[in-house]
Amino acid sequence: MRICELRQKEVINICTCRSIGCIGDVDIDCKTGCILAIIVPGPGKICSFLGRETEYVIPWCCIRQIGDDIVLVEIDEEKFYKKCE
Known part of the structure; x- marks a missing residue:
């Protein structure tokens, strides 16, 4: 799977059965090439330069299933809702 394909998927929290948005970015360990976390923009603006201040940083270990259209976490x-850095 390519990162561009991953970014098109909606993220659903199975604890609340609620959509938290679509993947906006990924955090990759440059030494190993492994994905450390997916990043889902928080509610509000589309990009940080347009004023988005928060995001969900979801560790890869919290992903339970990746389907054709959705990612279950x-x-x-x-705990994972943070201010943008």
Whole structure:
């Protein structure tokens, strides 16, 4: 799977059965090439330069299933909801 394909998928939290958005970016370990986390923009603006201040940084280990259209994650949303760096 390519990152561009991953970015088209909607992320659903199985703890709340709620959509938290679509993948906006990924965090990759440059030494190993492994994906560390997916990043889902928080509610609000489309890009940080347009004013988005928050995002969900979801560790790869919290992903439970990747389907054709969605990614199922198991997270406590408050724990992974962060201010953009």
